[in-house]
Amino acid sequence: MRGKRPIVAVVDDDPRLIESLENLLESAGYQTRCYSLASPLLAEGLSEVDILITDIGLPDIDGFELRSRALSSRPNLPVFLITGRHELTYQSRARGITRLFCKPFDGQLLLSAIGDALQDRNDGKKNES
Structure with missing residues (x-):
């Protein structure tokens, strides 16, 4: 029997990007669980x-801020940031944020990064046992 499918929450105020993702x-x-604002996701919980x-x-x-709040309640939750503002890419990387995609981004690269993040998380859980 196959396990449950991983849940990916997407928060973006662009309905076209939400639909595409x-x-x-x-x-x-x-x-998927999609939101146009962060507050409903936080209200539902992570x-x-x-x-x-x-x-x-x-x-x-x-x-x-959403990333910070998410990581304070779920420190091992993989969080990916996306932006259309290229200058934020450099600032974010300077702050040590590596899971960052600049719009437009390659969907296959995002899927690969998600798969890697889930694998890393699962490997960490196995090592805790």
Whole structure:
């Protein structure tokens, strides 16, 4: 019997990007939960989320703050930041944020990074046993 499909939460205020990522992720076998704002995701909680993908420039809570809140409650949750602002890419990398994609990005590279993050997390859980 196959295990549960990983849940990827996507937060972006661009409905076209949400739709595109939802299609990409579901075609790759992931469950998705999509939000146009960060606050509804935080209200629901992150306990069932396996990966978080968030835009940096959100209207309510920016992606950096969402990442910080997510990691304070779930320190091992893989969080990917996405942005259309190229200058933020350099600032983010300077702050040590490596899971960052600049729009437009290659969907296959994102899927590969998600797979790697889930594998790393699963390897870490095995080592804790």
